[in-house]
Amino acid sequence: MNIVSKLSRRRFLQLTGISASGLVLGGILPAGGSLAGILDRPAGKELNIFVSVTPDGTVEIIAHRSEMGTGIRTGLPQVVADEMEADWHRVKVIQALANTEYGSQNTDGSRSVRDFYTVMRQMGAVAKHMLEQAAADTWDVEISECVARNHAVHHLNSNRHLGFGELAQRAARLETPEPESAVLKSADDFRYIGSSIPIVDLEDITLGKAVYGTDVHLPDMLYASIERSPWLQGKIASYDAAEAKKVKGVLDVVELKAEPGPPGFNPIEGVAVIATNTFSAQRGREKLSINWSESAHSEHNSSDYLDELAGRVKGGPGKVRRERGEVDAALAEAETVVEASYRTPYLAHASMEPPVATARVEGDRCEVWAPTQGPQATQREVARALKLEIENVTVHVTLLGGAFGRKSKPDFSIEAARLAAHVGKPVQVLWTREDDIRHDYFHACSAQYYKAGLDHEGTVTAWLAREAAPPIPATFDPGVTMMSSGGLSQGFANVPFVTPNLRMESHEAPAHVRIGWLRSVYNIPYAFGVGSFVDELAHAAGKDPAEFWLELIGRDRLLDFSDEGFDYSNYGRSLADFPYDTARTKGVLRKLVDSIPWGEILPSGQGWGLSVAHSFLSDVAVASKVEVKDGRLKVLELHGVIDAGRVVNPDRVHAQMEGGMIFGMSLALNGEITFAEGKTGQFNFHNYPIARMDQTPAIIRSHITPSTAAPSGVGEPPTPPVAPSIANAVFAATGKRIRELPLGKHFDV
Known part of the structure; x- marks a missing residue:
């Protein structure tokens, strides 16, 4: 049996x-695993939307951002606890449900600390003030005589003190002050901000108790596996489910029709097999016989497409996006002219945990459990798909086993919700690794062309750059075929160079796949192009690449590109609050060079390379040491320096620096998604490999530049400079320029 x-x-x-x-x-x-921390609700008296205190003195702090390995479920509560004067050992962190009252919960763009550092300080300070007022009322004294310290309020004129738990009920009855009125600590008094506190999930992760998306189990839950269209906007022409329904455990086969219009966050059209277990669902899916209709993208060939984009950017002028001086005249008068073209492929996110979601629909209400970066988008899109009121959709956020931007798209949660509504029972949709890679929101491929003029002293007198890459907005509006200023602000049109004559241009690039944001987004291709070309110019000028970078960046200044016709996005923040300061860019480069034996004489086949990039309001410089021997490329060392303003938890910044550099190295060595006849050529780790242990350098070092500036991004900035630093090191080791990624196309890696 x-x-x-x-x-x-x-x-x-x-x-x-x-x-x-x-x-x-x-x-x-x-x-x-227990769902504790996922299903928990604050049990204490609420002092504000983020802070509650229980009668036993436990301080409950809401984590409204998603934890995917960055430590944000620790970092933001750490800020609250510091301002509140709470004892960290008596803090309980509770994962928030989707709720617009928390502000943005979309955990991407390296925005969590930079957007909520001040807000979290205010929440902690407001809670502290209310506890101090409650103590003053209890003792019938002025609040100025009451000071919160180490989880209690102390009366300055006597030995009296009351614990937070003793004050919780009285404090909760007080009117919550406006956050802007909160008196914040001096940085000199910080207890937790700037300290390497272990992440709150460490024990559960270590002991295997942590709850990820696949760990959610509900009574009577069913499982679904979905066969989706192999190309963008393909439709079901016909299908036969007879053999699938014969598989033991299979209960139903359901068509999931795609919604009309652009891809957006909508599920891809497919056929779902619903069963009592995942094995039966996947086995039944294998038995499906489906014919797919062609679409405008069913003939997409990535190699031909990149050839077309490369021809456009090299072939002639595009739309001017930023300009100063007279580039054409300066090129004509240059002592030396250097030109180069660069190509980067499509990429997939390939996080260790593929997309997964569980949904339960009862009447006019829906609950979703998902490892989502965007709980509010999930709530909104599920409500729209099921035609429910948004307040009737509850979204529980589990831990994320990696994400890199993929899990901010709620298509997989919509699939679970639609199927749960259809069968009337909870349904878990689990994507396979093949699903994950074949049906991703792919990182855009890119073609870039650069041309520069040098005078007789090797100084750059002219800089011409052109790019073409399918823009992310095309996923929501196919009529968008050219990069936005926001995309160009990610390292292409915002280069910090003092070159007197400069022009950046864009060409059209219609999208043929779902384009989405991936860790550091367009900074990946643009940093590769800019970082590689600067190195080429340095060698053409006969100058040290590090010194050439410093010369090209020029004097210390704050950048504003408005007088050059470029609408610089600055990642959605004002230049007043987050200035683009070239002194900080040069600072990380100088510190990097000081931290490595830059300029050392190396054995034949070895070389150092470096690059620098400003992204997500932070500056990062990366150096790589490589060895090329008998056609095999090995990265021996990776070193990085980051200036991210004030740092909340240095340990997590070092971890993200290390992880971001390894991520960048993995993409540089291995990352490539190809398309032929609209279908991906890769579908698992054997043909879309991530960096293995033997590819990872034995020496990885990260350095944090001390700063009192406003906190800026950390999760994404370490990645962009890695690929150009490795490619430049390859040139130093071999004299061979690599202008197309991945490096695995040119060497055994």
């Missing part, structure tokens, strides 16, 4: 002895 039973991933690991490293060290993993 064949018996199919449901098996959690933890129980599978326990029974098989398999772990991510291939080795299980002593101890038994629990068969199922």
Whole structure:
């Protein structure tokens, strides 16, 4: 008799002895994880929307952003606790549901700390003020005589003190002051801000208790696996589900029609197999027979497309986006003219945890559990898809097993919600690795062309740059075919160079796949083009690349491109609050060079390369040391320096620097998605590999520049300078210029 039973991933690991490293060290993993922290609600008295205090003195702090390895569920509560004078050991962090009252919950764009640092300080200060007022009222004294310190309020004129728990009920009855009225601490008094506090999820992750998307299990839950159109906007022409329905455990086969209009956040059209377990659902899916209709994208070929874009940018002028001086005249008069073209491929996110979502629909209400970066977008889009009031959709955020921008798109949650509504029971939709790579919101490919003039002293007198890449807005409006100023602000049109004659141009690039944001977004291709070309110019001028960068950036100044016709986005923040300061850009480069043996004499086949990039309001410089031997490329060392303004948790910044550099190296060595006849050529880690341990350098170092400036981005800035630093190191080692990624196309990596 064949018996199919449901098996959690933890129980599978326990029974098989398999772990991510291939080795299980002593101890038994629990068969199922608790939803504590995911389903918890504040039990204490609410002092403001983010802070509650229980009678036993526990301070409950809401984490309204999604945790995907950055430590944000620790960092933002850490800020609140510091201003509140709470004892960190008596803090409980509770994951927020989707709720517009929290402000933006979209955890991407390296915005969590930079957008909410001051807000979280105000929330902590407001809570502290209310506790101090409650103590003053209890003792019938002036509030100026009451000071919160180490989880209690102390009376300055006596030995009296009251714990936060003792004051909670009285404080909660007070009117909450306006956040702007809060008196914030001096930085000299910080207890937690700037300290490397371990992440709050560390124990649960270590012990296997942490709840990720696949760990959600509800009573009577069913499982779905979906066969989707292999190309963008393909439709079901016909299908036969007879064999699929014969598979034991399969209960239903359901068409998921795509909504009319642009792709947006909508699910791809497909056929879902619903079963009592994931194995049966996937086995039934394999038995489906489906014919797909052609679309405007079913003949898309990525190689031909990139050839077309490269021809456009090299072939002639595009739309001018930023300009100063007379570039054409300066090029004509230059002592030396250097030109080069660069290409970068489509990329996939390929996070360790593929998309997964669980939904339950009862009447006019829906609940969703998902590892989502965008709980509010999920709430909004599920409500729209099911025609529900938005307040009737509850979104629970689990931990995310990686995301990199993919999980801010709610298409997989909509799939679960639509199927749950159809069958009348909870449904979990689990994407396979093949689904994840074949049906991603792909990072845009790019073609760039650069031409520069040098005078007899090797100084750049003219800079011409052209680019073409399918823009992200095309996913929501196919009529958008040219990069926005926001996209060009990510390292292409905002180069900080003092060159007297400069022009940046764009060409059209219609999208043929779903384009989405991926960690550091367009900074990836633009940093590769700019960083590689600067290195080429340095060698053409006979100058040290680091010194050439400093010369090209020029004097210390604050940048504003408005007088050059460019609408610089500055990542949505004002230049007054977040100035683009070239002194900081040069500072990270100088610190990088000082931290490595730059200029050392190396054995044949080895070389150092470096690059620098300003992204997400931070500056990062990266140096790579490589060895090329018998056609094999090995990255020996990676070093990075970041200036991200004031840092909340240095340990997490170092972790993100290390992770971001490895991510950038992985893309530089391996990352490429190809299309032929509209279909991806890659579908799992054997043909879309991520960096293996033997590819990762033995030496990885990160440095944080101390700063009192406003906090800026951390999660994404380490990635962009990596690829050009490696390519430049390859040139230093071999004399060979690589102008097309990935490097695995040119070497054995």
